Amino acid sequence: MSLPPRMTPTPRVLLRQLREVMAEESDAQTRLEHLVQAIARNMVADVCSIYVRRSDDMLELFATEGLSRDAVHTTRLRWDEGLVGLVARTGRPINLRRANQHPEFSFRPETGEESLNAFLGVPVIRSGKVIGVLTIQNTTTRAYSEDEIEASQMVATVLAEIISSDRFLTEREQAEVEELVHGPEYATGTAIVPGIVRGTAALLTPKRRGGGIFAKDMAAEKSRLAEALRDLQKSVDDMMARDRSLTNISREVLEVYRLFAYDRGWARRLDEKIMAGLTAEAAVEQVQSENRTQMRAASDPYLRERLHDLDDLSRRLLRMLSGEKEAQELPENAVVIAETLGPAELLELDRTKLAGLVLAEASSNSHAAVVARSLRLPMVSGVAEVIDRAEEGDAILVDGSTGEVFLRPTEEAIETFEAKERIRSEQLARFRRNRDKPSETMDGTLISIEMNAGLAMDMALLEEVGASGVGLFRTELQFLVGRELPSVREQTESYAAVLDAADGARIVFRTADIGSDKQAQYMHGPLEANPAMGWRGLRMSIDREGLLRMQLRALVAAAKGRPLTIMLPLVTTVSELHKAQEIISKELQRTEKLGETLPEKLEVGAMVEIPSAAWQAGELAEAADFLSIGGNDLAQFFFAADRESELVSRRYDYLSRPFISFLKRTIDSAKAAGKPVSYCGEQAADPLMALTLMGIGFERLSVSAITVPPLKEMVREVDLGELKAEMDKLLAQESAGTLRSDVKALAERLGINLFRLV
Template sequence: MVELSESDSRTLLRRLRDTLATEGDGQDRLNHITQIIADSMGTEVCSIYLFRDPETLELCATEGLKAEAVHHTRMRLGEGLVGRVARSGRPINSADAPSEPGFRYMPETGEEIYSSFVGVPIQRVGEKLGVLVVQSKDERSFSDDELYGLEVVAMVLAEMTELGAFTGGENSEIGATHRFPVMFRGATGQEGAAEGRVWLHEPRVVVTNPVAEDPEAEAARLEEAITELRGKIDEMLASPTLIDKDQRQVLETFKMLAASKGWKRRMLEDITAGLSAEAAVEKEQNAARDRMRKAPDPYLRERLNDLDDLSNRLLRQLTGQGSDTGAEMPENPVLVARNIGPAELLDYDRKLKGVVLEEGSVGSHAAIVTRALSIPLVIHAGRITAEALNGDPILVDGDQGVVHLRPEESVAHAFRDKIAMQAEAQKRYASLRDQPAMDKSGQTVSLMMNAGLMADLPSLKGSGADGVGLFRTELQFLTRTKVPRRNELVQLYKRVMDAADGKRVNFRTLDIGSDKVVPYMKPQDEPNPAMGWRALRVGLDKPGILRMQLQALLRAADGRPTSIMFPFIALPEEFYAARDTLLRVRDREAQMGRPVPEELRIGAMLETPSLGFAPDSFYRDCDFISIGGNDLKQFFFAADRENERVRRRYDTLDGSFLNFLERIIARCAVSDTQLSFCGEDAGRPIESLTFAALGIRTLSMRPASIGPVKHLIRRADLGELRQVIQQARNAGQSSVRPAVTSYLAHL
């Protein structure tokens, strides 16, 4: 094998660039590229394997192996040495390939005469595209310089793949990006369905010039961009508006990394080898992401993540492809992002038809905001930011947690039928807006709505809700870089009560922690945050914030009836401590001559099974109890609602869970304590009807669910359904869902 000098490396890269510019289809280019690499490297074999689908690699071009094997030889991810390179994202360099663990002999290729093997991944910013392989008859390990040369070539191949250089021809689907229909199966963050066009929150940077002619000019461009980037970081650090400690810490880390000599040296070495400044930055970014993936230390992973973000900033500076690309937001935009903060999401206001995230969680900031905006959200849609382009048609099925990007017409047609049916149903439900949720026997269920933004309140009248069963107060804390001022909260809460126009609003005090971490509080890095320092536990440990919020609520009421409930209580003592704080705040307000509510209702959210076994005195001392179904269900079944493997395994209508609910219903009846059910299941018609039949007479849900739930209650007889449920349980059925569904089918 021939050692490549710096000039040889640049010559090879120029030949690859010239191939990119030639006429012909993608297969011709691939064939020519393998010939060029084998010739330049002095090896008998060069092969390019690309992903046909996320789990399958296909031999797409070769110089040296049998031509008939091209587009016929395939392997699964992890299979053989090529599959191992693809899975791990790390090179394999072996003098005796057949003796390597996991070696797979493929007789159709004729590779049995070749001993030496080097495989390097073809990847772009964490996205796996394929594997580049060279082989030789001689038994020898390739040098570090040779391996580095192949990695540089693989980098250029990744950029060529992104630019569509290998599409077209008989096997045009191989290596093609941004062209074909793709389905992403994620998880439901917020229910609903939407059709629209992709709007990328952070458009991906496309390197159109991976190879450069003049290394000195590229090095100068890189130096200039780094100097400019450092200047911008210094400006932000000197800004008087930067008062957030965590934000300052991130910028200080950026400043330190931007001054790293090793970081710059590695990129300058890549430029010397023939890469453009942009391609050198992206190569270093790929390396950082690979190291980040393997790092066991959380602190090191965080620093590598900072380096990844810094590389992104430098790339945007070099290419001019900033977040503001000049592109116009399409009609019916669907936001696509890796992740997004609540303030950024709220900046889009109500323009968005839907949101799709690669990360996120069902309790995250984004999920809370999308619920408030009543737009569908799909989370955990892996790789969608790498595949989607601004303006691509997209279908978001929040009910199923599925996204169709560039859908086939048959899929789009069926999806539009679904949306049309939902719209028609909503029209029918609108006619029930002013009608009570009364069953055939005359029993009435109060249907309340959940809210968290002022923007929600117009839905109060339009949905026919009897009031606000849950107003989430944390959104005003999550969307700011510092604790909101008391007067700001007073004005907000006052506007909420004014908009409710006398209807009841249950204000839930600050529910942060777990995956709802405010920017100005240091993350606790807890092993199990859902069961950690969150909600009322934070309020009791930081009484100043709790008192400030309670003062704001009482002052906003200005003497009007007020309902306040405390979240995530595990022991009665926590409720009593919070209630005492509220009563002391009320008495202090009265002493200062301020009006206090003529009626102050103090409630608790029952979200932990322990409260089901609290003393009778606790139930008597609560003015009302709201079952927080989302948390209660995950703790009852010990099934993390963020984990798709287990969260769908357990049915809300399971007999054991209903037994537990009946225990709470009975205890509230004895103490004459008003009981409601709040959560996702309250807005699902079958579940809500079952809860009502068991005796829960207040349900709180998203506004869009009130119509379907009311429609079903008005068709049913809750007494009859109660008997059906009891018969199913007496018969030993583990879940009453089949029995309830059968009953409804005969209405």
């Protein structure tokens, strides 16, 4: 016998009914019962139930239409029990034709649900936290349609607002929900930049404020949405217009993004939510939530990327609806919380108020991490749950050494952090006492421990940490921080200030490594599908000779007759290096012709950041004055693992035998040419990696300033001859995999302390 067609749920009617229930003058339990009755009628369900999460993480049946009334406030499910618990744990809808055949099914006889088959469970989420579960059940064996799931999710969004109000819960129950949503949160992510900060949360993604979920005037809300969509579309059009030199593939990528911005289907879904009774902001959040559910479930990388586009557009649309088109004002001691953050965005924030960073996605080698180290900002990534649950102004503790984040911390957590701060201060005091001691091994080899820098303000750290010099000064940061290209005069003043502050210490100025992967607002270069492998570094500098010559002119002028050391980024071939040297020669000839002072001594080095360059390290060394291994990029290209991606950046260990063997071959080739070689990369901040690099022949390391003192302490405990002999034995073994445990055991056997900052 064929079943009659089911009626499609009508969200607009349901939302009106829910609003009417909210306005009733009756007790809380009666209103809850009327809520589930209205939902069941609209969804044509045999059963509709609401479970509320209690303070002990039990899910209590608060109201039902269709189950036994005696089960209300009696049936309680553990967080790990039953289908309701599964919905709560995963935070995702579950749609089943035969619920009783699912392995997580838990039968409760007091509910009288033995005759039920179809099951739809939807999480009720508030501030990123599951506070309850809405269930729809039927006796028939069927799967719920996409429309029914969407309607249930919209109802759950409304329920998140209304079941926690004093109209539906007692004062004690409401306090429990508030404590659950706004209680202390703890998460452990990836430790990116060491340091401890106690600050105030500042969200870069706007959140809807107050209880404005129901539209009072649907026409006005539609008008607000339409205006915000037009602003969004214009911003994407402007992006396209600025990048006239887009390659074909890049233009296609951006065109897809623009198609989403103009997508009528997306706009129609937003309109439907408003016509169902939601405000414009609530409509955007609801559609965004539905897209995120699809995004998490999608296995196809292309589909996930497109859903990421929609998620990004939703955030931008929310910002336009909120009127936040300019950079927001940060609170004092701000810990910025965001999904992702680019280096230019980070540098545009008010650094007098910025105290730390917590990101959902950023690897230890990402450009945001590089800038954060330069600014000495404690940073943790990989804590998406904190992004979801944080509220503007929340108290927050961040430990960039352990990856710990405490949101709305308890007194005990604050006391623990204060103890860590005291220990850290004691460590720094000890390092400060020893900072002027040379980093010389026990058998008399001087290991130069230099620091990385990128801003003039970094130079104060040179003396503070006892670095022997600056092994990498990232000149591109000056290009990224401004709103227009810095003039020759501005660059000259900046470089002169750096050299003055160095007081004779060697500074290695890397010419601007900008291009596809690092662009300021005023730059109009191509937007490429693979920017890290695109038009950047020395490639761009040679093609845009004027930009390189401006910078060289500024560096020569800033030297004022002092020694000058220049390093060229992302050198790919010897011919590229020769071409750059020709441009440098032209600039020196110009300086001499004008009667201006030439540097006392000029060194020109090459940065080896890709395997093909490392493979010809001998030839490059013969053509250059020195080489520097750029470990961050070299590792990402060696392992084919994007340094910016949380998904893959942690899949490899730079202490793997193949990578270390490759590095040894590289330094041996360069040394055979009689040229010095340094290692520049945050991997060297890891004492195990630093020890390994010394063991294969590196005698010059450049790391973040905060890491210099502990590395110097370690160097003074090393017998270099013994270490090299032991490292040769390790590399001669044929076992595959990482050397991490082997090097750690070696350090213990040789009595070398692996100093780390708390």
